[in-house]
Amino acid sequence: MTPQLLLGDERTASQLCELGVRRGGVLLVHASMRSAGGSARSMADALRRALGPEGTLVVPAFTPENSDTSRSYLDRVRGLSDRARAEVRATMPAFDPEVSPAPSMGAFxxxxRQSPGARRSAHPQTSFAALGPAAAKLLGGHRQDCHLGEDxxxxxxxxxxxxxxxxGTGFDSCTAFHLGEYRRPEPPRRLYRCVVAREGRRRWWEYEDIALDDSDFAAIGADFGHERPxxxxxxxxxxxPSRLFRLRAAVDFATGWLGRRRADGR
Structure with missing residues (x-):
């Protein structure tokens, strides 16, 4: 690494510390490198510098590309014939936590995910990746029929x-709010389906889970910032431009907000 890049990492790490990133803590990051500028590797290095050797960096590593019930698939096949849809399904990649990319999650x-020593959770659609000493504990036990809930x-x-x-992202991408959906009384459920690799074979797997809905997350975030000075x-x-907050406070707020605003059974 050149001295100029090292100095850039140090400046960014200083910004992160001034913002309030806890040294030795756990940090879930949603990042837009287009907004931040620079390279994803330099940003990852700066974040690890700010967190220190005892800190753990976590990112979403979601893979809607292997599901025919995902929004991305439905957008992709809209207007196609039944035969063309079948061809798309036949070529959809089976999820393998070791190698499956997560292109929709962005460069950061x-x-x-691809960094040496990174771990990844096992869910075939909503996995997370992490670097740091708490990675194994945080990512272990991710049940394959529980997207973003208690397991x-x-x-x-x-x-x-x-x-x-x-x-550089908005509250509409705040994955943490989904945990609030699970903590509502009797949240609506739906079927999901994706293709996975099992025993060396490509298989389709269907399961039931919470009906995830992020359409009002921007509104939740706006109220969170306004009502919790x-x-x-x-x-x-x-x-x-960036925002930093405690995940626990955000989830607790979202749970109450959703309980009031989604009382219509959404």
């Missing part, structure tokens, strides 16, 4: 009092 998440890394992040960094710290990381 992919950089973390997912989100609940372990809640227990760990993790922070969330929205680095001081809960959200703001500043720039690289060139990106």
């Amino acid at each position: 998440a992919e950089t973390v 997912s890394p989100l609940a372990r992040l809640y227990d760990a009092d993790a922070q969330v960094l929205l680095l 001081g809960a959200v710290d703001t500043g720039r990381v690289g060139a990106a």
Whole structure:
């Protein structure tokens, strides 16, 4: 690494510390490198520098590309014939936690996922990747019929009092709010289907889980910042306007907000 890049990492790490990233803590990051500028590798290095050797960096590593019930698939096949849809399904990649890319999560998440020593949870659609000493504990036990609930890394992040960094992204991408959906009384459920690799073979697997809906997450985030003064710290990381907050506080707020606003049974 050149001295110029090292200095850039140090400046970004300083921004992260000034924003409030806890040294030695656990941090879930949603990042837009287009907004932040620079390279994803330099940003990952800066975040690890800010967290220190005892800290753990976590990113979503979701793979809607292997599901024919995902929004991305439905957008992709809209208007196609039955035969063309069947051809798309036949070529959809089976999930393998060791190698399956997560292109829709962006360059930063992919950089973390592919870093030496990174771990990944086992869910074939909503896995997480992590670097740091708490990675195995946070990602272990991710049940394959539980996207983002009590048997997912989100609940372990809640227990760990993790922070969330929205680095150039909005609250509409705040995955943590999904845990609030699971904590509503009797949330609606639906069927999901994806293709997985089992015993060396490509297989389709169908399961039931919560009907995930992020359409009102931007509104939840706006109310969270307004109704909980001081809960959200703001500043720039690289060139990106960013927000930092405690995951536990965000989930608790979202649980109450959804209980009031989604009383119509959505």
